[in-house]
Amino acid sequence: MRATLALSNIVHHGARAVLSVAGLALAVLLVYMQLGFYRSCEVSATRVYDLFAFDAALVSSQYFGISDSGTIPRTRLLQAASVQGVDSVAPVYVEFSRWLEPRTRRSIEVLIFGADPASQHFFVPAGLRDLSPLRRAGTVIADLEISPLYSSLSPGIVTEVGERKLEVVGGYRSGPGFAAKAVLVGSDHTFTALTDHPLNRVHLALLQIDNRAPLQEVLARIRERLPPDTQVHSRRHIEARERHYWMAVKPIGIMFTSGILIAGLVSGVILYQILSTQVRNHLGEYATLEAIGWTPHRIKALVVEEGLVYALLGYLIASAGADLLYRVLRKATSLPMDLNPARLITVLVLTLAVAALSSLLAVRQLGRTDPAELF
Amino acid sequence: MALGKCAVGTAGPLAWAMLSHDRPRLLGSTLGIAFAVLLLFTELGFLNGVYDSTTTPLSRLDADLVMIHRMKENMFPATPFPLRRLEQARAIRGVESTHALYIILAASWKSSGQPARPVRVFAFDPRRPAFHLPAAAGAELLLVEPQTALFDAKSRRLYGNIDVGATGGIEGELEGHKMRIVGNFRMGSDLAFFGNMIVSKETYLRLPDAQREEVELGLIELESGADAEGVKQLCRTSLGKDVLILDKAELVARVQSYWRTNEPAGTVFGIGMVVGFVVGIMICCEVLFSQVADHLPQLATLRAVGYPGSFLVKLVLLQGCGLALTGFIPGLLASITVYRGLERLSGIQMWLTPGRAGLVLILTVSMCAISAGLAASKALRADPAELF
Numbered sequence: 001m002r003a004t005l006a007l008s009n010i011v012h013h014g015a016r017a018v019l020s021v022a023g024l025a026l027a028v029l030l031v032y033m034q035l036g037f038y039r040s041c042e043v044s045a046t047r048v049y050d051l052f053a054f055d056a057a058l059v060s061s062q063y064f065g066i067s068d069s070g071t072i073p074r075t076r077l078l079q080a081a082s083v084q085g086v087d088s089v090a091p092v093y094v095e096f097s098r099w100l101e102p103r104t105r106r107s108i109e110v111l112i113f114g115a116d117p118a119s120q121h122f123f124v125p126a127g128l129r130d131l132s133p134l135r136r137a138g139t140v141i142a143d144l145e146i147s148p149l150y151s152s153l154s155p156g157i158v159t160e161v162g163e164r165k166l167e168v169v170g171g172y173r174s175g176p177g178f179a180a181k182a183v184l185v186g187s188d189h190t191f192t193a194l195t196d197h198p199l200n201r202v203h204l205a206l207l208q209i210d211n212r213a214p215l216q217e218v219l220a221r222i223r224e225r226l227p228p229d230t231q232v233h234s235r236r237h238i239e240a241r242e243r244h245y246w247m248a249v250k251p252i253g254i255m256f257t258s259g260i261l262i263a264g265l266v267s268g269v270i271l272y273q274i275l276s277t278q279v280r281n282h283l284g285e286y287a288t289l290e291a292i293g294w295t296p297h298r299i300k301a302l303v304v305e306e307g308l309v310y311a312l313l314g315y316l317i318a319s320a321g322a323d324l325l326y327r328v329l330r331k332a333t334s335l336p337m338d339l340n341p342a343r344l345i346t347v348l349v350l351t352l353a354v355a356a357l358s359s360l361l362a363v364r365q366l367g368r369t370d371p372a373e374l375f
Numbered sequence: 376m377a378l379g380k381c382a383v384g385t386a387g388p389l390a391w392a393m394l395s396h397d398r399p400r401l402l403g404s405t406l407g408i409a410f411a412v413l414l415l416f417t418e419l420g421f422l423n424g425v426y427d428s429t430t431t432p433l434s435r436l437d438a439d440l441v442m443i444h445r446m447k448e449n450m451f452p453a454t455p456f457p458l459r460r461l462e463q464a465r466a467i468r469g470v471e472s473t474h475a476l477y478i479i480l481a482a483s484w485k486s487s488g489q490p491a492r493p494v495r496v497f498a499f500d501p502r503r504p505a506f507h508l509p510a511a512a513g514a515e516l517l518l519v520e521p522q523t524a525l526f527d528a529k530s531r532r533l534y535g536n537i538d539v540g541a542t543g544g545i546e547g548e549l550e551g552h553k554m555r556i557v558g559n560f561r562m563g564s565d566l567a568f569f570g571n572m573i574v575s576k577e578t579y580l581r582l583p584d585a586q587r588e589e590v591e592l593g594l595i596e597l598e599s600g601a602d603a604e605g606v607k608q609l610c611r612t613s614l615g616k617d618v619l620i621l622d623k624a625e626l627v628a629r630v631q632s633y634w635r636t637n638e639p640a641g642t643v644f645g646i647g648m649v650v651g652f653v654v655g656i657m658i659c660c661e662v663l664f665s666q667v668a669d670h671l672p673q674l675a676t677l678r679a680v681g682y683p684g685s686f687l688v689k690l691v692l693l694q695g696c697g698l699a700l701t702g703f704i705p706g707l708l709a710s711i712t713v714y715r716g717l718e719r720l721s722g723i724q725m726w727l728t729p730g731r732a733g734l735v736l737i738l739t740v741s742m743c744a745i746s747a748g749l750a751a752s753k754a755l756r757a758d759p760a761e762l763f
């Protein structure tokens with residue numbers, strides 16, 4: 001009976017209620033948007049590692065993030081490979097270059113990876129399907145999940161990086177995130193021809209560890225073997241470092257983090273504002289209920305229930321809006337904006353919690369009013 | 376008649392009395408608007424911060440016209456053009472002199488005890504500085520001595536101590552070459568670059584990756600009285616098709632428009648601003664509407680005792696504007712603090728210019744006035760008797 005009272009209260013107020021629900025929906029949508037930005041940055045930060053199948057990696061002591069990595073001498077790979085428990089080692093080269101986008105002939109920055117096709121098992125079945133076409137010089141595999149704003153890539157297209165022509169012979173779908181406009185993977189020889197980077201300086205060395213050996217012990221043994229210019233990290237650690245680099249060092253992550261905080265704050269205030277107005281508008285009704293014998297506790301429960309109904313309506317509309325907003329952003333930027341169940345539930349719980357709290361705060365004014373005064 | 380006259384004088388105090396008689400209510404409404412203002416400022420600040428930070432070096436260029444590669448649309452990737460184009464431009468009538476500005480986008484800077492960090496390096500002839508840098512006036516001349524550099528004091532705190540201050544200089548390595556920082560300037564970081572250095576052209580040319588025959592930006596100084604448009608035309612016809620000649624404003628606009636349409640960050644913060652504005656405006660409506668709706672009985676009373684409708688409208692509009700202003704001021708103060716914090720934290724330049732503050736003020740006041748007006752029309756339509 002209470003629930004129907006809450007609902008009919010909302011229905012009764014027509015336009016006013018619609019405005020309130022719209023307000024709540026926008027507040028929740030704001031949170032969805034900022035959460036989406038934040039997570040898209042965090043997720044795309046480590047996406048590039050999904051290309052590789054590895055347990056640990058060697059990086060330079062200067063390593064900051066994959067796009068500011070520094071290099072290590074190639075001999076470090078041999079040193080690490082000789083450690084007991086290390087199955088195999090593969091070099092990865094990575095640099096930014098200038099990519100002449102084939103359709104619009106615009107110059108755009110591209111992240112280029114150089115991989116040894118002989119180390120196929122480091123890439124397959126991770127992000128890439130087959131490295132063998134890369135054995136032919138001047139061929140690359142491209143991330144096809146790039147924004148349609150910059151380009152559309154498909155296998156068979158001939159493109160230019162720096163001064164050289166490259167043929168796209170394959171593709172995968174990942175999305176380059178904020179790091180670059182496009183990502184190309186070529187053989188190490190194609191890479192060095194493009195960038196003039198010497199192959200004896202490696203940006204990232206991937207390690208596969210014998211899965212019967214305890215990872216930390218193997219890493220400790222490698223650490224003993226290596227000079228201080230090289231560090232070894234587990235995959236989990238290196239991904240955590242990349243996330244930290246993007247979210248706490250790069251300005252964009254810091255902006256998204258503060259964006260969430262401000263959105264959360266503002267949305268909380270809106271929710272409180274709207275719900276307390278609702279309570280105020282109904283003070284007369286509540287006082288009547290009190291006068292006919294409802295206990296304050298029962299009235300409180302009714303108020304919270306009404307708040308939750310409002311919030312839930314706002315949440316549902318906001319979720320539909322967020323779905324649309326994410327679609328638009330995904331289409332425009334190819335960023336990973338997913339309205340996944342975890343996010344839906346997080347926002348639902350947050351919305352309901354803030355709504356309940358706001359209603360409880362707002363209902364305190366009821367205790368202060370004398371029923372007689374309201375009429 | 377008499378009532379109509381007195382309306383002018385009494386609407387203001389009456390509007391204020393209606394707002395302020397319920398203090399907690401006024402505080403709540405003010406806070407609501409203040410948060411809306413903070414949201415407007417933050418989203419606006421993010422978007423402008425991205426543009427302003429990226430184009431700071433360009434807007435600081437000391438040049439009448441700038442030569443760039445035809446395909447250069449952004450600070451990165453490096454898109455240099457042949458130096459001889461700049462030399463050819465010198466022969467064009469109206470051109471006084473030309474100067475090269477070399478840029479290394481990601482050089483590695485290492486000072487003792489610190490890991491190497493990427494830094495953007497600008498190189499030019501120290502006798503003819505490429506930038507207007509008031510804080511470093513004259514410091515460029517120190518660079519005449521080889522293997523010396525100036526460091527951007529507004530760089531991110533990633534490089535260890537780079538503040539020369541009273542010390543004789545800070546030793547370090549740039550791209551593996553010994554280098555001494557002999558002074559500071561102030562420019563600022565952006566989304567892509569953590570910090571900046573300036574070296575002389577001579578020092579630059581000794582670095583391993585230096586490009587001798589290619590340059591990133593060409594600065595063109597015109598003879599006094601020369602017509603910039605005419606020179607641009609002449610350059611277009613007499614120079615190769617691989618370069619563009621723009622004035623500073625055009626160059627800044629070109630990079631900004633690239634960010635607007637091509638950088639995910641530009642799109643994301645653009646949409647962020649739109650949504651932020653919609654939400655902010657909606658909060659103002661919500662607050663005002665409920666504030667006015669609460670006073671419907673008083674408004675109806677005024678009407679019942681003979682005050683004209685125009686007086687009621689004025690009363691409500693004044694309430695709207697009053698609330699907008701009382702909310703705007705704390706919102707602005709909070710935003711100044713947030714801007715400062717964000718600038719320090721992220722290295723993105725957050726400028727709260729009078730123009731931007733004015734924009735937010737106008738938005739806030741007009742939204743508050745419009746929603747007050749809507750609420751007032753409801754008050755006018757209402758039957759006084761029904762309101763009690």
